[in-house]
Amino acid sequence: MRLATFNILHGRSLEDDRVDVDRFAAAIGSLDADVVALQEVDRLQERSERADLTAVAAEALGASEHRFVAALSGTPGATWMAATGDEQPDEAAxxxxxLSRLPVHSWEVVRLPSVPWTVPVVFPGQRRPKLVRDEPRVAVVAVVEEPATGRCLTVAGTHLSFLPGWNTWQLRRLVRTLRRCSTPVVLMGDLNLEPEAVRRSTGMRPLVEADTFPLTQPQRQLDHVLVGGEGAGGLRVQRAGAHRLPLSDHLALTVDLA
Structure with a gap:
């Protein structure tokens, strides 16, 4: 079973600063993974050709099971509101x-606590802090079955806040939710935390260690694939690594499990 996680930067390439849907589809297809967690995913946004990037990725992978979960409704960086789960399919989000090529027994959405006020942040190249409103954060959880053995695995994907402290709080909240699962649990995504902070907050075992950000000269591991829960000790890593694809400002991670 191959797992993958990738912060796709809404499909944009740093080379030409544009979204090419065909290029995005080819990049996702090249991962050839059975279960994939994607972050920074657009649906019907002008900047990404009004494409449903989840549907594009699912077709490229041959993933019959897939879920897009909106964190916000509207336009990122402009006018938006926190998503509630009641958004219509034709709304920009x-x-x-x-996404899964394996059968999925159940789906669950976990909405995580978000910062309720604007926060001063100093961005690279700027001297003065800028007040920013952090985006809402969510997780999506699926129980997947490996057809060859009939065994089940709980897989969760998420994208946590970039604000120190808040991301740790969100991660601990999510891990508490996942602890009730009766299967091994894999948690994947852009956690905006480095490995030591992730280990302290989760107690889960990392399946891959590789710097994933920034794309050109990776110096930090912000993206993770972790395992824990009942029966997790029986999962073995056959191969794992980071992959530079022709889009995004992050590397993708893949893990082959036995």
Whole structure:
């Protein structure tokens, strides 16, 4: 079973600063993964050719099971509101996705606590802080079955806040939710935390260690694939690594499990 996680930067390439849907489809297809967690996913946004990027990725992978979960409704960086789950399919939205080529027994959405006020942040190249409103954060959880053995695995995908402290709080909240699962649990996504902070907050075992950000000269691991829960000790890593694809400002991670 191959797992993958990728912050796709809504499909944009740093080379030409544009979204090419065909290029995006080819990049996702090249991962050849059975279960994929995607972050920074657009649906019907002008900047990404008004494409449903989850549907594009699912077709490229041959993933019959997939869920897009909106974190916000509207336009990122402009006018938006926190998503509630009641959005219509023809509404512009932005969030995360989980895709599976394996049968899925159940789906669950976990909405995580978000910062209720604007926060001063100093961005690279700027001297003065800028007040920013952090985006809402969510997780999507699926129980997947490996047909060859009939065994089930709970897989969760998420994208946590970039604000220190809040991301740790969100991660601990999500892990508490996942602890009730009766299967091994894999947590994937852009956690905006480095490995030591992730280990302290989760107690889960990392399946891949590789710097994933920034794309050109990766120096930090912000993206993770973790395992824990009942029966997790029986999962073995055959191969794992980071992959530079022709889009995004992150590397993708893949893990082959036995």
């Amino acid at each position: 932005y969030g995360i996705a989980l």
